[in-house]
Amino acid sequence: MTDWVDIVRMAARGDGVTADGRFVPATVAGDRVRFDPFEIAPGPDHATPPCRHFPECGGCQLQHVTDPAYERWVAARIMSALDAAKVAVGAIEPVALSPPRSRRRASLRAVKRGKTLTLGFNADASHRIVDMHECWVLTPGLFALVAPLRSLLDAALKDGEGAGVTLTESESGVDLLLANVAARSLAEIERLNAFAAANDLARLSVEGPDGVETVTEARPPVLRFGGVPVVLPPAPFLQATREGEAALQAAVVAAADGAGAVADLFCGLGTFALPLARTAKVLAADGSMSATAALGSAARLAGARVYVEHRDLFRKPLTGPELARFDAVVFDPPRAGAVAQVAELAASKVPVIVAVSCNPNTFARDAAMLVEGGYRLERLWPVGQFRWSTHVELVAKFVR
Structure with missing residues (x-):
């Protein structure tokens, strides 16, 4: 059994670092660790992560750290x-x-394998998707769309296909951009229109080989800067x-x-x-x-x-x-x-x-x-x- 060692600082990528230079994920300065068997003794700045997906999900790296x-x-x-x-x-x-729960824009990924549709953020430093059933960073309005999106993409994707999902919460409603989701046939367009109406989206667009195309827009997605309303282009860059x-x-x-x-x-x-x-x-x-x-x-x-x-x-x-x-x-x-x-x-x-x-x-x-x-x-x-x-x-x- 190894001796306990102190975590003395946190590195730029959020890992705890021991006095002898070893990197230990999910630790913070003030924690103590031993390596055989591996165990963490939490210090005063170690918090209990609120989300069930931490630390697997790449959306967060520091839920184990207190706010101060x-x-x-x-x-x-x-x-x-x-x-x-x-x-x-x-x-x-x-x-x-x-x-918490304040991020108004997010990019998720989805993939369908067999009869299972997985939707969420990538795992940390990986292309693997962590299936999202809880999120402590998305606004409640954006997270409420995760379950409906799962049903929509399950119907729209074939086995082995993936899709990109970009969500932006504007003052006039959610702006949704779907990548690699077909909107060519009447049935495909009707399905997307029905989804947008059922979830009161401001706009729904798709992105494919020919660029971005708006499928339906109930009202322009708008944000105000300095009191001035600005109509958002699809998947805009804005502060999170x-x-x-x-x-x-x-x-x-x-x-x-x-x-x-x-x-x-x-x-x-x-x-x-x-x-x-x-x-x-x-x-x-x-x-x-x-x-x-x-x-x-x-x-x-x-x-x-x-x-x-x-x-x-x-x-x-x-x-x-x-x-x-x-x-x-x-x-x-x-x-x-x-x-x-x-x-x-x-x-x-x-x-x-x-x-x-x-x-x-x-x-x-x-x-x-x-x-x-x-x-x-x-x-x-x-x-x-x-x-x-x-x-x-x-x-x-x-x-x-």
Whole structure:
């Protein structure tokens, strides 16, 4: 029988780590473990996971961690990346943590084998689907569709076939996109129409070799940003929870306070551009045609001071002369960051740069470029939007 050893910290992927460097899943700092036989003695920060599917389901990695410990881990995850990049931080705000059952968008997978239809998230680090019968992260409205979807897909799929399911909860109802579900014959279309009507969906679309096609739309799926209604394109990118979105918006608005002209780069549907437009003129640029079209239409109808540009910021970043027009620049790139655009920002004279990121590592790399260019990281807002996951978000304010 081996001796007990202490878990001294949690790694970036959420595993506990012993003092001698061994990784132990589903443990937290303060736990004690032994390996032969394997046993965990829970410490003060070890919580009882609420969901029956944990830790098998890949939707959550940290349900065994108390909220205070999780908040500390979120902040430490960001600070560790910045420390490695040798970037100093001024003020750090408390972590904004989204509550359980608040995720308003999700991508599930389904597969039919024999007479069994499996629907849910993938298992952690696997293509195997964990059949969902309980979920502590989806909103009640989205989870209520899991059982009806199981019946629909059981009828629509043949043995061995799989499908993708993208759910978005809008203010006007759920927007559902099904991938690899046929909508060619009259019977197939009627089945999908009946499902949408029975479950009061706002819109149901299918995605196949020819792209996305709307099968039925009872009403446009709408979300409001800064009080402005925006009609969503199918399967849009948006912040995963209302609470997380509100925290990010509040931080961005606070960081850009006083700016009369703002550029919002990688603007998406206008999550930040429309709230900023209440007090500033905003240029909103993004490479997504569907997102910029939706934002442009919404801004025109509302009379918002948002000027939209469809632009690939990876290939054609805003240059120094273009950036010189702005008092503040907000940028919210994908997980890979925005090296080309950050290089232009670092060489610019923009007084305030506001970074929004979902990847501490690429954020730290971009932050180091800005600091090398003469900026200082003045304030940081950590956000734990994807509760119980290792996915961390943040807002950061850089000043000259």
